Amino acid sequence: MSVIQVKNLTKNFGKAHILKGIDLEVTKGEVLGFIGPNGAGKSTTIKVLLGILKATGGEVRIFGKDAWSDAVEIHKKVAYVPGDVNLWPNLTGGEVIDLFLKLNGTKNKARREELIQKFDLDPTKKCRTYSKGNRQKVALVAAFSSDADLYILDEPTSGLDPLMEKVFQECVMDVKRQGKSVLLSSHILSEVEKLCDRVSIIRQGKIIETGSLSELRHLTxxxxxxxxxxxxxxxxxxxxxxxxxxxxxxxxxxxxxxxxxxxxxxxxxxxxxxxxxxxPTLEDLFMRHYEGSEGTAAGGKH
Structure with missing residues (x-):
């Protein structure tokens, strides 16, 4: 069963064509890795999925509903973690987590406490005192404490140390075991390799390859x-x-x-x-795709 279904998605900003006919699918209980260099269109795609941006063309459905017109309904069952988390400076980390969980309608306090411990977060500090890594932890605790069916994670471990990355990976495997779905956008290829069932590679606004890691190994x-x-x-x-x-x-x-x-x-x-x-590693596979004549035109870091 498709949780995310994207068909021929285009997004233009004026004359700039950012997304050029993307097809993307995430099924129930699947972790899909969404990879590509900076500027390839990953975050724009995610903003369209979240109903923040309106698609120029194509069809974008989540849980069978339209991502733009049914955004409020969809968000009740979606948890989102961006790569750069901005929080209310005068609230404590714990208050922010509670606010998110209240908005989501989740009452699982035990899970909240367990994750605060696992991520080694002090929830009593004001958000303005937090480092980037700690702001990231607040968003991850809120996301994984919620009763979501779909987790949209855009560079979620940005700013986390390797120990916390491991905790994050355990959380993803937990929700997968529960039959939840995850869209993981990341440039940490080892993370994608460990967690993802399938990978979609985006380059210059187009999906250039999709498949399981074993299917994509022929490229390496x-x-x-x-x-x-x-x-x-x-x-x-x-x-x-x-x-x-x-x-x-x-x-x-x-x-x-x-x-x-x-x-x-x-x-x-x-x-x-x-x-x-x-x-061959996913890194080999990824770099092989960017080695072509346009390799230097992809822009950003890989």
Whole structure:
């Protein structure tokens, strides 16, 4: 069942075409990673989903309702965490969390207390005294304490230390186990790799690839390190081999995933002493997409 359904979404600001016909789907109980460089259109897409911006064209539905005209109804079941949280300076962190939970109609005090402990947050301090990381924690505690069915998270761990990132990841896995859905926009690729069932890559206002990590691995190369009894010959003639280098550890190279079988058959003739293979990471996959002729035009950091 689709929780988010986006079809041919376009968004223009004057003559600037920011989103150019996006298709996006998040199903029940799924964590979808939404990745791309800064300026690719991630935050604009999220603002349209939240009903903050009106789409120029296309269809955007959440829980089967229109994201713009039914925004108030939709928001009762949505928790949102932005990458830069602004809070009321004179309220304490605890008061802000309570306010959000009241607006959401959630009465789960035990969950609130548990998360405050887990995120190591002092809820008695005024928000104006909080660091960026602590403001982020307030938003995360409020989001994960609420009784939402959909979590829209836009760079949610921005400003968190690695220990708190781990707590965040546990929270995402918790809601997933409960059959809730998560749209996670992030440029921390290790985070996406750990948490997401599928990934959609956006570039310059277009979705250029969507699939599970195993489906997208065909776009990447496997790193290999080999040591053999006899020197390997003829490896550079095999199609799909890149970056061939000899060093004291042995021979290192990258191979297209579909060529691995042929590569192993070839090198086995020379008496393998050591063979180390590293599967491609999401980072490899991501960078491969941005290596093209327009790679430098994508803008922003990756």
């Amino acid at each position: 190369r496997t790193q290999m390190l080999v040591e053999t009894k006899q020197p390997i010959i003829g490896l550079n003639e095999i199609k799909g081999i890149y970056d061939l280098q000899e060093n004291e550890q042995g021979l290192s190279f990258q191979a297209d995933s579909e060529q691995i079988d042929g590569v192993i058959k070839h090198i086995s003739q020379f008496g393998i002493l050591k063979f180390v293979s590293s599967p």
